[in-house]
Amino acid sequence: MLDPQADFQAHTHPSAAGRRALRLGICGPVGTGKSSLIMLLCSRLAATLEIGVVTNDIYTDEDARMIRAAGVLDPDRVVAVETGACPHTAIRDDITANLIAAEDLEADVLSAGAALDLVLIESGGDNLTATFSPALVDTQIFVIDVAGGGDVARKGGPGIERADLLVVNKTDLAPYVGVDAVQMKSDAVAARGGGPVVALSRTDESSVEELLTWVRGQLAAHAGGVLVPSDPGPMAPHSHAGGPGHSHAESPTHSHAHSHTH
Amino acid sequence: MTPRDLLPPMASERPLHPEALALLLADARLPVAGHTQSAGLEPALVAGPVDVPAYVALRLRTVTRTEAATAVVARAAVLGGTSLEAVQDAWAVRTPSAAMRRTSRVMGRALVRLAPRLVAAEHVALLPCEPVRPVVLGLLAAVGGLDAATTARIVGYDDIQTVVAAALKLTPLDPAEATGWVVRAFPALEGLVAGVVDLACPEEIPARNAPVIEDHAERHAHTTRRLFSA
Ligand SMILES: Nc1nc2c(ncn2[C@@H]2O[C@H](COP(=O)(O)OP(=O)(O)OP(=O)(O)O)[C@@H](O)[C@H]2O)c(=O)[nH]1
Numbered sequence: 353m354l355d356p357q358a359d360f361q362a363h364t365h366p367s368a369a370g371r372r373a374l375r376l377g378i379c380g381p382v383g384t385g386k387s388s389l390i391m392l393l394c395s396r397l398a399a400t401l402e403i404g405v406v407t408n409d410i411y412t413d414e415d416a417r418m419i420r421a422a423g424v425l426d427p428d429r430v431v432a433v434e435t436g437a438c439p440h441t442a443i444r445d446d447i448t449a450n451l452i453a454a455e456d457l458e459a460d461v462l463s464a465g466a467a468l469d470l471v472l473i474e475s476g477g478d479n480l481t482a483t484f485s486p487a488l489v490d491t492q493i494f495v496i497d498v499a500g501g502g503d504v505a506r507k508g509g510p511g512i513e514r515a516d517l518l519v520v521n522k523t524d525l526a527p528y529v530g531v532d533a534v535q536m537k538s539d540a541v542a543a544r545g546g547g548p549v550v551a552l553s554r555t556d557e558s559s560v561e562e563l564l565t566w567v568r569g570q571l572a573a574h575a576g577g578v579l580v581p582s583d584p585g586p587m588a589p590h591s592h593a594g595g596p597g598h599s600h601a602e603s604p605t606h607s608h609a610h611s612h613t614h
Numbered sequence: 615m616t617p618r619d620l621l622p623p624m625a626s627e628r629p630l631h632p633e634a635l636a637l638l639l640a641d642a643r644l645p646v647a648g649h650t651q652s653a654g655l656e657p658a659l660v661a662g663p664v665d666v667p668a669y670v671a672l673r674l675r676t677v678t679r680t681e682a683a684t685a686v687v688a689r690a691a692v693l694g695g696t697s698l699e700a701v702q703d704a705w706a707v708r709t710p711s712a713a714m715r716r717t718s719r720v721m722g723r724a725l726v727r728l729a730p731r732l733v734a735a736e737h738v739a740l741l742p743c744e745p746v747r748p749v750v751l752g753l754l755a756a757v758g759g760l761d762a763a764t765t766a767r768i769v770g771y772d773d774i775q776t777v778v779a780a781a782l783k784l785t786p787l788d789p790a791e792a793t794g795w796v797v798r799a800f801p802a803l804e805g806l807v808a809g810v811v812d813l814a815c816p817e818e819i820p821a822r823n824a825p826v827i828e829d830h831a832e833r834h835a836h837t838t839r840r841l842f843s844a
Pocket residue numbers: 381382383384385386387388389415476477478521522523524525552553554555
């Protein structure tokens with residue numbers, strides 16, 4: 353029997369974008385380490401990948417200037433988007449300014465004779481509810497940190513539960529803020545139903561490697577045309593009574609945290 | 615699921631209702647990054663206290679009048695089969711601020727992204743390179759059956775609402791009071807409409823400059839601490 357809703361329930365298609373750069377969104381509350389994570393990725397990947405960065409900030413280009421100043425990327429590869437005090441809108445319901453920025457960055461690099469492999473888009477530090485539209489990014493990382501409190505992961509929210517990767521950052525600070533980082537990570541894994549979590553500290557090389565492995569996996573999936581952008585939603589997860597034609601965008605290749613030894 | 619999947623391109627044999635198109639173009643929910651615009655209010659506030667209704671009125675007499683005239687003339691050019699390039703050139707020489715020209719190109723581009731969903735693709739091909747907002751609007755108006763007065767009114771109305779919406783962000787007040795400002799600007803809006811509705815050729819576009827607004831726009835483009843793009 354035909355689902356009466358089928359008419360307006362659009363089906364998801366794999367990203368048709370064979371050639372363009374992978375667009376990786378990085379969001380999460382203020383000060384959790386989004387810009388630092390971008391600088392880390394640039395410093396570790398820029399030797400082998402062409403990278404561009406789009407920042408969204410409260411005051412225009414604070415993040416962009418910080419990333420340019422880090423010297424990990426040609427300053428022209430970092431552009432800032434104004435959000436008119438609407439950081440949430442700019443990554444979610446009207447992504448126009450960010451799309452134009454990403455397209456321009458790709459075109460500029462192309463006209464300079466190269467082609468971007470990876471565009472990193474940093475959201476303005478918003479709150480726990482803000483996530484990227486899958487129409488803007490192919491995949492997204494949600495960043496929280498131990499200093500925000502050990503309970504944050506357990507409480508959940510769309511980004512924590514359903515972003516493609518959750519980073520629990522600044523684990524080196526855990527002893528100083530009275531948080532059990534191992535417990536926080538296992539809470540996060542539970543909140544995500546086993547989905548990938550990296551407990552990260554820039555001072556812990558194995559955690560950095562774990563992050564890089566995930567990013568490389570996403571790049572490979574994008575290049576292979578099998579990366580399906582998925583929406584963490586703002587809505588709580590729901591289930592249907594098994595009707596056909598309701599396949600939701602769940603990444604088929606959620607490669608789970610590989611085992612590694614310290 | 616993406617917006618692309620939800621909304622198939624508009625087939626040319628299904629014409630839009632002109633009034634519905636006008637409502638769509640004047641709606642702040644239209645995804646053209648309207649939230650990034652303050653119509654110069656942010657730099658004006660940086661320079662000093664602003665009487666918002668007076669600022670709105672100043673814009674309607676000056677830069678917004680030039681923009682509305684450009685949209686009306688662009689509409690006439692499409693209907694008359696003449697070049698939009700000439701309309702855009704006339705607009706450019708009457709818009710001395712490079713920052714304001716840049717802003718209009720970015721806003722034009724946001725509209726161009728939507729254009730194929732509103733009108734048949736062959737019409738979009740009439741646009742000049744890097745089309746500015748009033749030229750894109752004029753094209754959509756011509757193809758979508760909007761009359762000249764409605765075309766001008768959309769430009770003026772959008773400008774009023776952009777200023778007032780930004781004022782609600784930057785200097786919060788009771789939004790009912792702010793809406794009162796919008797309504798009290800309507801007579802001036804009709805003055806703008808009456809002033810541009812009969813224009814047909816590029817040379818007739820008025821050069822209504824506002825050096826203070828243009829100066830603010832230039833300064834704003836170089837500040838490192840702004841909330842709004844322009
Ligand atoms: N100890 C420690 N500090 C970190 C780590 N990563 C980032 N930080 C620090 O956390 C602070 C905030 O980092 P940012 O990268 O600016 O955070 P953000 O999320 O981009 O911040 P907003 O853009 O303002 O929302 C800075 O002082 C960083 O140096 C980490 O792994 N360990």
